[in-house]
Amino acid sequence: MTDLQATKALVRKVAFARRRTIRAAARADDGGALLSHVIRGTERIVSGYMPIRTEIDPLPAMSSLVARGFDVCVPVIDGAARPLRFARWHPDIAMEDGAFGARIPVQPEWMVPDTLIVPLLAFDRAGYRLGYGGGFYDRTLERLRAMRPTQAVGFAFAGQEVAAVPREATDQPLDAMVTERGLVPLDRRE
Numbered sequence: 001m002t003d004l005q006a007t008k009a010l011v012r013k014v015a016f017a018r019r020r021t022i023r024a025a026a027r028a029d030d031g032g033a034l035l036s037h038v039i040r041g042t043e044r045i046v047s048g049y050m051p052i053r054t055e056i057d058p059l060p061a062m063s064s065l066v067a068r069g070f071d072v073c074v075p076v077i078d079g080a081a082r083p084l085r086f087a088r089w090h091p092d093i094a095m096e097d098g099a100f101g102a103r104i105p106v107q108p109e110w111m112v113p114d115t116l117i118v119p120l121l122a123f124d125r126a127g128y129r130l131g132y133g134g135g136f137y138d139r140t141l142e143r144l145r146a147m148r149p150t151q152a153v154g155f156a157f158a159g160q161e162v163a164a165v166p167r168e169a170t171d172q173p174l175d176a177m178v179t180e181r182g183l184v185p186l187d188r189r190e
Contacts, residue, residue, distance in 0.1 A: 007166045011130055015121035015160065019054045022159040035061035035155055035178045039115055045071045047086050047113035050095070050103040055119045056157055056180065062117075063091050073111045075136070076104050083140040086111050100132075115151040116141065118174065123154050127173040127186040128165040141172035151175045158184075 001009070035058060039046055048062035049055075062072050066089075073086040077099035087108030098104035118137055120129035131137055137152075144150040152172065158179035165171075177184040 004166060004168055008130065008133065011162070011166055012121055012133060015130060015162075016054075019121065019157065019160055022054075022157040035117065035153070038153055038176055038178050038183060039065060039070070045073065045111050045113045045115070047073050047075060047116045048089065049117060049119050050074055051119070052101050056155055058117050058119075058155055059091075061155075062089065066090050071111060073113055074104060075102070075140075076108060077102075077134075077136060081135070081139075083143045084136050086113055112144070112147075113150070114148070115153060116144075118152050118154050120154055120156050120160065122160050122162045122165055123156055123174070123177055123184075124162055124165045125184070125187050126164070127154075127175070127177070127188050128167050128171055129154050129174055130162075130165045135170070138170055138172045142170070145172070153178060155179075 046062075046065055048058045048065075051057045051059070066072050072089050074089045075084040076087050078085055087105045088111055089105060094106040095103040096106050116137070118129065120131055122130040141150060141152055152174045154174040154177040156177075156179055158181045160179075161184070173188065174186065177186055
């Protein structure tokens with residue numbers, strides 16, 4: 001394990017514990033309605049996610065986007081070290097357990113999103129996030145951004161902010177960050 005990997009592992013451990021405490025004290029909506037207003041009208045296919053563990057819940061925003069006429073999808077893990085695929089989602093779709101306990105559509109209709117609502121363990125004002133360590137979103141964002149403009153919107157509790165996320169060259173930055181308190185201004189001048 002490199003020094004950077006060890007640092008990330010330690011930050012993940014601390015971030016998990018912190019998020020568990022924050023989640024226990026959070027209000028029911030978690031700011032999901034606010035998130036749905038951050039998505040600009042130019043995007044038509046938005047990927048949300050099915051919350052696991054103590055992640056902030058994007059389902060209210062995802063439902064709002066469907067009601068506003070957006071196509072909404074959720075990530076599907078195809079295997080280790082592979083980019084994510086995305087399957088259409090709506091509030092009434094039949095779901096089953098997928099990898100890591102995240103629910104996925106039983107009969108996937110594959111889509112390619114132009115905006116991804118991204119879960120995380122920690123984030124910083126430079127627009128970087130710390131995920132679970134599988135690299136799924138980084139690989140996916142790199143691939144999608146090579147094809148066309150793709151927006152990544154981080155979604156987390158305000159208390160998940162850290163001074164600086166340990167990062168490496170393959171980490172993909174966020175374009176926007178939303179918490180239950182509102183839009184977090186990012187400083188991407190680094």
